[in-house]
Amino acid sequence: MITPAAPGSRAGNRATAERWQRLLENAGHRVDVVSDYQGEACDLFIALHAWRSRDAVSRFRELWPNIPLIVVLTGTDIYRHQIEFPEPTLATMDAADVLIGLHDRVAEDIPARFRDKLITLYQSAIAPPPAPKQPTEGFRVCVIGHLREEKDSLRAAWAARLLPDESRIRVITAGKAYNDKWRRMAELEAADNPRFQWLGQLDEQGTRELLTGSRVMVISSVMEGGANVVSEACRAGIPVLASDIPGSRGLLGDDYPGYFPVRDERALAELLRKAEAEPEFLQDLASRAARLAARFTPVREQASLEQALALACQRCSERVRAGSG
Incomplete structure (x- = not known):
């Protein structure tokens, strides 16, 4: 191979x-x-x-x-x-x-x-152990993957800037920067955006803990062949908000309600706020992810x-x- x-x-x-x-x-x-x-x-x-x-x-x-x-x-x-x-x-x-x-x-x-x-x-993906109790001080949103153009890796961070002041959402991104340009972009965003943190590349255990300790995972890619991180989120029962591309629909299905248009941080911000403010919407996403877990x-x-x-x-x-x- x-x-x-x-x-x-x-x-x-x-x-x-x-x-x-x-x-x-x-x-x-x-x-x-x-x-x-x-x-x-x-x-x-x-x-x-x-x-x-x-x-x-x-x-x-x-x-x-x-x-x-x-x-x-x-x-x-x-x-x-x-x-x-x-x-x-x-x-x-x-x-x-x-x-x-x-x-x-x-x-x-x-x-x-x-x-x-x-x-x-x-x-x-391997089903992770039960997640620890979610922290009450915020609403953690994770983005997992190397920082590069195809992943549109800072879209969730930019969406977080559009949230109302009362929102408790915090976006945490884990992944290696593809090049110096992406490293600088992530560092500048983290310095200027109080809702955003970039952790760099984590090991497997650290990545799993970030995922299972989050309320939502965002995958904002402009192209995907079938992202393994979606498999991991579904096996963990973590709701996914995904860019509306064939690679997302081909894993999550056409009827999945968590899509947003590619490169549209305003639409993503609306979905993030809905996930935070409407428990029934968040639970629907989680239930759908859990039902999909058997295919992964x-x-x-x-x-x-x-x-x-x-x-x-x-x-x-x-x-x-x-x-x-």
Whole structure:
């Protein structure tokens, strides 16, 4: 399995690769995760990220044309790279025996010719222990994820500025700044916005404690392939307020009442105030998150991985036989 994220990275692709390694090894497979493919032999190859893994996939297909290949489509693959760099991105998708999409809407957002080899897989999360009693002195809202353009990471902080004086909402963001620009933006916002705090990158335990100690989680991304943090929030029973993008609707459903338009801090501020002021709205969001939790279990994710492996082997065999004929 190849991921563009190096060992030790807290990037989502690395976390996915290492989680899948554990799940597949639980199922009896032996899995090597690499960030630089050198042509090693294997029984099956999984590439996370169609565009970033394009060279590795090309090398693999040239050396091992009769070995099954699975390509996992990320948000940037679907919503940026297939548009900005169509030739290499679509070539990688074409080379795959199976494509994995991480939310229900992926089939609508890729070329029709690829849909028959697409499998939807929901990323899993471990159910956290019961959360401690919520603090009474405020209404904590968390934002979890690296600070970068695709995540629109400060939108909740800007929304918090629009809240009335009596609001007790405080936005706490955890995640590494993608570059110096985002670091400076977060530091300046924290210095100037009394409702906002940036914690930087937390470890897994710290992130879990932030999530379970919050009343609401905001995911404000402009593009997502199927954010694992949504899985984590649902497994924890934490209400989610999400930007209205396919990657959110593909996980939470069309009837979910917690969406706001992309990059619209005024609409987000209205939702935040509603969540704080209307207990029945907050409880409805929490109940919906809890009902969705069953789709984000490790058992279900492992079964989906096994399905993808089986289908890739089947399609590869059919392709090889057709080529021999």
